[in-house]
Amino acid sequence: MRYLPSSPAEDRALLDAIGVARAEDLLTGIPEPLRLKGGLDLPLQGSEQEVTWQMLDLANKNTRFCAQFLGAGAYDHFVPSAIDAMVCRQEWFTAYTPYQPEISQGTLQHIFEYQTLICDLTGLEVTNASLYDGGTACVETALMAVRVAKKRNIVLVSEGLHPLYRQVLKTNFAPHDDLQLVEVALKDGVTDLADLQAKLNGDVAAVMVGYPNFLGAVEDLTALAGPVHAAGALLVSVTQEALAFGWLEAPGKAGADMACGEAMSFGNKPNFGGPYLGFLAVKDAHKREIPGRVVGQTKDLDGRTGYVLTLTAREQHIRRDKATSNICSNQGLVALRANIYLQLAGPEGLKGLAEQNVAKAQYLRQRLLELPDMEPMFEAPFFNEFVLRYKGDMAALQEACLAESLLPGLDLGRFYPEYQGCILWCATELHTRRMIESLVEILARVPATV
Amino acid sequence: MRYLPSSPAEDRALLDAIGVARAEDLLTGIPEPLRLKGGLDLPLQGSEQEVTWQMLDLANKNTRFCAQFLGAGAYDHFVPSAIDAMVCRQEWFTAYTPYQPEISQGTLQHIFEYQTLICDLTGLEVTNASLYDGGTACVETALMAVRVAKKRNIVLVSEGLHPLYRQVLKTNFAPHDDLQLVEVALKDGVTDLADLQAKLNGDVAAVMVGYPNFLGAVEDLTALAGPVHAAGALLVSVTQEALAFGWLEAPGKAGADMACGEAMSFGNKPNFGGPYLGFLAVKDAHKREIPGRVVGQTKDLDGRTGYVLTLTAREQHIRRDKATSNICSNQGLVALRANIYLQLAGPEGLKGLAEQNVAKAQYLRQRLLELPDMEPMFEAPFFNEFVLRYKGDMAALQEACLAESLLPGLDLGRFYPEYQGCILWCATELHTRRMIESLVEILARVPATV
Amino acid sequence: MFLRQRESLSFDRSVPGKRGMDLPKLDVPAAQDTRPAHLKRTGFDALPELSEVEVIRHFTRLSKWNYGVDDGIYPLGSCTMKHNPRLNEKVAGLPGFTDSHPMAPDALVQGNLEMLFTLQEWLKEITGLPGVTLQPSAGAAGELTGVMLIRAYHVAQGAKRRVILIPDSGHGTNPATAAMAGYEVVELPSRPDGTISFEDVTDPVNGKVRKGLQTLVRELGAEIAGAMITNPNTVGVFEYRFKEISDLLHSVGALVYMDGANMNALVGVARPGDFGVDVMHLNLHKTMSTPHGGGGPGAGPVCCVEKLLPFLPVPVVMRDTVKVGEGEVPRHTYRMAWNRPQSIGKVHTFYGNFGILVRALTYCLSHGSDGLKEATLRAIVNANYIRARLKGAYALHIDSPSLHEVVFSDTLQAKHDVHTLDIAKRLIDHGYHPPTIYFPLIVPGALMIEPTESEDKGELDAFCDTMLAIAKEAETDPEALHQAPTLAPLRRMDETTAARKPVLRWTKA
Amino acid sequence: MFLRQRESLSFDRSVPGKRGMDLPKLDVPAAQDTRPAHLKRTGFDALPELSEVEVIRHFTRLSKWNYGVDDGIYPLGSCTMKHNPRLNEKVAGLPGFTDSHPMAPDALVQGNLEMLFTLQEWLKEITGLPGVTLQPSAGAAGELTGVMLIRAYHVAQGAKRRVILIPDSGHGTNPATAAMAGYEVVELPSRPDGTISFEDVTDPVNGKVRKGLQTLVRELGAEIAGAMITNPNTVGVFEYRFKEISDLLHSVGALVYMDGANMNALVGVARPGDFGVDVMHLNLHKTMSTPHGGGGPGAGPVCCVEKLLPFLPVPVVMRDTVKVGEGEVPRHTYRMAWNRPQSIGKVHTFYGNFGILVRALTYCLSHGSDGLKEATLRAIVNANYIRARLKGAYALHIDSPSLHEVVFSDTLQAKHDVHTLDIAKRLIDHGYHPPTIYFPLIVPGALMIEPTESEDKGELDAFCDTMLAIAKEAETDPEALHQAPTLAPLRRMDETTAARKPVLRWTKA
Ligand SMILES: Cc1ncc(COP(=O)(O)O)c(C=O)c1O
């Protein structure tokens, strides 16, 4: 087997040195009755050629599209070739967590740079080396908010938060009988201020809103911060499309106390939902409550600057059941992709790309609204996603698009019964005017409402 | 522009330090009338996204196949993923020729290993760091043979040599009024011994034969060596499918004095014909006549083993018009691919793969011969290619194959008028039984001879 | 080599006006600015301005300050640093996978669903457990999912229960997970052989009595939701009484969670489903060689017994068999089942670290049943070879038979005032990555060495020779060890100041 | 860093029974052995037995003894070591290109043909010459093709002629090429400013008179087939009398070949077709940034004037325009033209280094007309900045205005017995790749520095600072320079023994 280096003669020499006749003799620690009799009932080993073909066959069974008008938490952006080219250096992708700083300065310095960038984008002061994804980042943030807010046990969650993030939150709050998740309704596509006011009280630790929210709308963090802060709660901004930071003010500067979300947009393809990049940024005052690994700058014995894992007293390997989280392995390599992406983009690139996304989405919306069956839903400003009501037959629309290798937007009925018949559309820099025009042409031909 | 690093302010600083106002002021060395007025009439710069799409568009305009039964000097073999993964390390693919040994030991040691392997495969003693491709390797070998043989001015070339290699030879011999290229006829798919005998004389420097030859047949080098050596000429073995070295005796052990050819089969895709890998191996006695770069082992001042470019007195940068060749840049990175490929394969892998190629080609031939319109041509042993006469309509066959995304073998009429209606078929380890069976089924349905 | 100096932070090299990314020409009307004034992006403080050339050089140079598995043995115990096949990377990069959207209807992602389903089947057979979810992003996430399954099960039975038992040798993620799942942690003491103690244990130092498994089960009984047991445990030893432990726990209605971080010692050799495990996770980034990425991403699938199936996270990937004519090969279609009322819900936004799962299946297909077992045996042989060679020079605090890793202690070296940290740092000078140190906590000055099956005798010998040389040096020149590393780009770091006055990001000077 | 020791030859690490490649299961009957007994492969003497792990490690570790363009400035003069964009690598690896077969009918490779045609159009516009062949694999192969075109032209005119004139500053490939094309080389002397001398030149040392261009043209006249002139020449200086030179040569019916290795100084700024060049090559691995690969592959397309078109190598890529309806965009098809009776024939088996040509077109599209010119200007600015900073510390043997590279001499250092080789080796100690040394031959102890446009001010300054420090060191501590490099993995090598007793391959001990 190509991956197993020892030769038969070497194996023999190893066994002789150990003093056993066969490798199986080393299994004495496993009681005989617990050992597997016979082999695993699985296929035998495959050559590289055979395995390549098998996996290629699977990949090819997925339908390919000319254009995907679907976002909803997974955004298709252009990925510069430099990213894959860097990440595939074995020094990056094969290394472990940088436990030994003297032999891991590459990873450590990268994380320090990544942390700096996340703070810059969010306008906050402290972040960590990454979390699993947007949904679990919401969980860590909500739990942290509860720790920080002490004694307060309610987390209000806007219905504008990604429905799957809310499901993950629900799963993770379920074991905590003392904690409560309460949803805040939407109005005109954004968090309903009246409902929020009604639900705010002295037990509310934090309020989580999308920025932009799942419907693509830009929540007015500043306006929300007023009542939230007045109630003594923390405002948590949740961003599922991090490219919006190129267009929208940093949440930390707009009134949020914490920011979290998903940063897969920085250098990743949709990849069927993972690996993605959860992030969380907080104020300096809260830094000792942050979950996950954190890198800090320090000096070596000779006074040279270097980087180490720090604030480890928060972490599970030191604090065990008192730790701020159980997270150990994170999404390091995806954070590296984001770091490279952001350094390539720079401020001008990020702003420019973000503006192109807005322009494409606005154009898509304008063109779709020319269709008789499409109706506007909300007037709030949006980034690269927006909702339209479709009066036609949803199945027919779906079919017409697929026939032309276009993937339409999300049928919102799946997550919001009240928005049955509405579609969440997305456009990014990858959508050319031609693609948008073909979509509109195809939709124009969909049989009229029955 | 993303590849041009200087910022406007830096540019200014550079110009100030130089003492000019604008970059254009540095063009004073170019007489004004010779400067280009206006700009180049070409499109403006493209973003990475746009250029990727343009090039992807071109790549997609080529027809894709499920299976290619075409070899003829360009063989489709499986390429292990380790090769691309290694070669893409910038330390390998961006480096220049290893002129400075202390900072280039990676490249130098690789070439030394590669040289060792080419000698091993060919059974000869000295080789170089690579030549451009099979055709130009023939040229370098023929010219070297003439230098070595002194005073002899004729090179006999078997018609079994790749027709395009022969064309390249012809082009390069044309300027040498004193040299003569003479072709030797084929008989039963291999070099005609009688014709060879007739053409051998005291002016013949070398005789070049394919091993295996263009028709896939294995020439009996040992049998040819007798008369060639008796006439005082050198026997040159030309291999266009280097994987055959896993099955056939090393030419140097079978009677050849020199071996050259094409080694693209070691780790490359067909790639529309290049970059490929020309090689040439010779006996130790002839080493100072070899063209191209050669790496040798030596010691540093502290007695540590290392590698350097050596025997440079043969080369153009020292000997100028007296050099053994004008070659300077070669196919270094393709040689690296071959080195990695061969080290992965090892003796067992190489033999095993070669045997699989033989098995697939024998099976393909057997199955094709079940078709009423296919007739055998030659009885000589073959490696992974063979010739059959097709009595049906060649255009119809071509069309039927293409309709099912199969690329049929080569219509030999293009190069050998006498083999009009014959097809050169190829099968490698990439051809599954199913692919072969579909080919046969499809051909069985081609309308019968008119 | 060829490194001029430390690579500075990119922020310090930013120069206004440089750019590393060009934008496509905008082919639609420019965006209308619809933002309220106070939500317009005001700018960036750190985001650097660099050309592509500099970004590439920065990350190339930085990479050279790292050590990777292709540099040599990477003997971090418990972390299982195997060879990372390039085939797996290539396959995970196939556009058919990477371009696929997680919100696309099932019919359009049949390849992905078949991929997930197939991997599930492999993991079921490997663990001997009939249920799988691939959603958890890492081992710790798997643990949390597993413990939430336990909780959901108990809740369905009428009471969630209160306590989770965890051995003192357990990884920190175990107690942290139990806490995140709302449980109280009660620690199980270890015996001198490293395994869980059934009996009470008296601390030789302070005389305190720590209750053993039997006492705890007797006293806590129906309060115990379950136990989280690492097997082989973190000392590399199989819990040889595992069956008894699980029987005992089952007798009070508690469930057994197995931390499968060390499953690479069992694949093809023993199956947790056969010795009483109810639920467990696998670290595919360990057992199935998916790369560690400098910290992640990993994948921590959870496998479970029949009775936990209803609680698995949604969606569950299912296969439907399409009936075909007699004698024909049956066709399959795949779908995501979302409507599962007893499910704990979602534990990842989408379906887990899909790209990692692709690599894991590729690993499985490459190895096959025969290769998987062979890998396990060779990993065990390699660890025992190191054990045989270093025994004597380093103390084996726990002498039970090792499986895939061996844990030494620094007690022999401590006599010369040389400690585990010194040994680890000295290895760096010799060009090796150090082993895991100071874990598990039950071994004083632990040096936890896991070579994996990817090392051949040559590399093992080179490593052992170095370890032996260091042991000698500890006797002859302890100061050299205290000073180590001296050949690395940096000497030892001031971690205290780092934690006391944390500098966690760059700020403009 | 993290390199334990020298990496041994893989042959010395071969262990019987290891394998790095598994074969697919054979799904057809095993091969019948049809070979005559004496042609059966008897075995291998060197081919090593290694697992994939060891092969990957070997080539990873070996790579670390190299220096690449991402490590920093790579100032090899004449070699044009630019940034190598990863986009170009990615595009060249698209399966649509890599899987395409060179013997496939034209209709099946329309994308390739359009690619080749488009690149030809770019090169025509850049050089101002109407004919192109993309077949030559490198610069030297381009030269040979070009000189064969000249020969074919003269033969068609009735006489092949006898002589090619080449300046003494020319690259070694020029005279070697002329010889391979059956010509006699006559050397043109240089003037003190580095350009070709029209007048005879008297050697100041031995008093020998070397005939200048005018004399040679007068004396040799119709014997002259052509001249091979590098422009800008190898001193980085534009042959400012180029037009006169070509007029003079044309007046006797000779043709002008331009060695375009330095074309990166002219792209977008001046076009050879505008100053009398009849035929030239481009090194795409220099001018168009295709990677050097540790020696190759490159690509050396040849461009030529109208009258040489009939002689271009076959096949020639042609575009046909398909007439369409009024107002519609015309469609194009592409084909290979093989039937060209006056063609010199084939110069490459297929169509040249296709994968390299793909990269070159990608470079062109990325830069566009504006970026190409900008790159040229920045390369010139960078070279002149180095010139400005190092002038004084290093002697400028030739003081003509530099374009893209600057050539210093070691005469100032030679006073302290420090020579070009010492300076070059000392740069290695500082982590820089040295410049081209001892070329061109007309500059004593030449140090030929070409920064290219890919370096920013920071990197240029760091390099210049180092060069200045070395100049100072030459005065204060010449011995340190004689000993250099001392920080590289090896010290200076015994090249004499290497050449006297060559060891050119490994043999079993
Ligand atoms: C025994 C054990 N359990 C759990 C974990 C946590 O796994 P992960 O890092 O994948 O979350 C580890 C990882 O080091 C471990 O070694």
Ligand SMILES: Cc1ncc(COP(=O)(O)O)c(C=O)c1O
């Ligand atoms: C001036 C000059 N001419 C010709 C060549 C030869 O080019 P190639 O190496 O591509 O054959 C070179 C390469 O160094 C050169 O610098």
